[in-house]
Amino acid sequence: MHYDAVLVGGGIMGLATAYALLKRGVKRVLVLERYEVGHDRAASTDNTKAIRYEYAESELYSRMVGRSIQMWRDLEAASGADLYANCGVVSWGRGDSSYAHLSYKTLIKLGIPIREVSPEELCRLYPQFAVADIGYVTINPEGGFLRASNCVAAFASRVREMGGEIREHSHVTGLLEKGGQTQVYLEGGDVVTVSYVALTAGAWGAKLFPQLGLTLPFTANKQQVVYISGLPGQFAPGPFPVFLNLDHDLYGFPLDASGLFKASVHRPGPVIDPNVVQTPDADFTQLVMSLLATYIPRAAQGTVELSRMCMYAMTPDEDFILDRFPSLENVVMGAGFSGHGFKFAPLIGALLASLLLNEPTEFPLEPFLLSRFNPALNA
Numbered sequence: 001m002h003y004d005a006v007l008v009g010g011g012i013m014g015l016a017t018a019y020a021l022l023k024r025g026v027k028r029v030l031v032l033e034r035y036e037v038g039h040d041r042a043a044s045t046d047n048t049k050a051i052r053y054e055y056a057e058s059e060l061y062s063r064m065v066g067r068s069i070q071m072w073r074d075l076e077a078a079s080g081a082d083l084y085a086n087c088g089v090v091s092w093g094r095g096d097s098s099y100a101h102l103s104y105k106t107l108i109k110l111g112i113p114i115r116e117v118s119p120e121e122l123c124r125l126y127p128q129f130a131v132a133d134i135g136y137v138t139i140n141p142e143g144g145f146l147r148a149s150n151c152v153a154a155f156a157s158r159v160r161e162m163g164g165e166i167r168e169h170s171h172v173t174g175l176l177e178k179g180g181q182t183q184v185y186l187e188g189g190d191v192v193t194v195s196y197v198a199l200t201a202g203a204w205g206a207k208l209f210p211q212l213g214l215t216l217p218f219t220a221n222k223q224q225v226v227y228i229s230g231l232p233g234q235f236a237p238g239p240f241p242v243f244l245n246l247d248h249d250l251y252g253f254p255l256d257a258s259g260l261f262k263a264s265v266h267r268p269g270p271v272i273d274p275n276v277v278q279t280p281d282a283d284f285t286q287l288v289m290s291l292l293a294t295y296i297p298r299a300a301q302g303t304v305e306l307s308r309m310c311m312y313a314m315t316p317d318e319d320f321i322l323d324r325f326p327s328l329e330n331v332v333m334g335a336g337f338s339g340h341g342f343k344f345a346p347l348i349g350a351l352l353a354s355l356l357l358n359e360p361t362e363f364p365l366e367p368f369l370l371s372r373f374n375p376a377l378n379a
Helices: 012-023 061-078 100-108 121-125 146-159 203-211 282-295 342-356
Strands: 002-008 029-032 047-049 089-093 115-117 136-140 144-147 165-167 172-179 181-185 191-200 219-228 242-245 250-252 259-267 303-314 320-323 331-335
Touching: 002 012, 002 181, 012 146, 012 203, 012 342, 047 061, 047 146, 047 242, 047 259, 047 342, 061 100, 061 342, 089 100, 089 121, 089 219, 100 136, 100 320, 115 121, 121 136, 144 146, 146 165, 146 342, 172 203, 181 259, 191 203, 191 342, 203 219, 203 259, 203 331, 219 282, 282 303, 320 342, 331 342
Parallel strands: 002 029, 002 191, 029 165, 089 242, 191 331
Antiparallel strands: 047 144, 089 136, 115 136, 172 181, 181 191, 219 259, 219 303, 242 250, 250 259, 320 331
């Protein structure tokens, strides 16, 4: 069967792009997922993902967050699913040069209702925190977290309801353009003929792109998150916000639907083969618990329920790749989301759909083009 569009990768970005294409009237849309949608090693798989405006001096990312929140609310209405918990975001640092302060200056310009508070005021409003070495704090009532597994399921359901097809256990091994069409080769010998292709393979792009003849500074990186049980209701969404201290790279969430508190450290981990299952690192868990003991002491008194492994698909500058694939006219790629892309999924899907269909994009794509790595990669 001939398809109008194929998405290579059935994580949040592939599903969001499929949804955007179907909304634009593209009829025969196929999502190819090498494992199962929502499998436990996918970057999209988790209970919670942060959605925060705080991006230091990057006004573009902050504006994209605002648009993404609107689109998540639209998906909630269309799907009837509970996706977005607007519990607010606390950001802190050591001083006025901190990531938090740079973010504050950007968000004030954009009219976001963020405010500065003293460390003492933070601890009055949220007694779960300790002053410690906190020098600068902001509280943003806009933002919070996404119920990640619900988001993946909502996109998958809408894709199927709108006539799209999701084919699991379909491992793409190659692409070839022929006669104005693209042939997608699958492990086992199947070939799918398609008009347009979007590569949204997550960390597996580190394996796929070289197979397709494209060398990029793009890696799969080991990541770990820690889940803590036994914490009281004062850590539920509302009484407690999403928090981030990007001077230390610490971030975390209120209790999820399972009653678990999640925290981690946002930094590039060791480069890994995405096909190799990783094991938790006890030293990493201890680092997270030590930071919590300093800044959120009561959280560190809970029980470490588990440490879950996941992956970042990293670029050196931690900016995304949203571009046409060099040498393949009808192929685009969405990659390198570097641990902070999930919140943008509906917008990324719309941007990739516009790129595929040669339509104007809602936001400029120049910061996300391949040519920033090498001018010769300009598609």
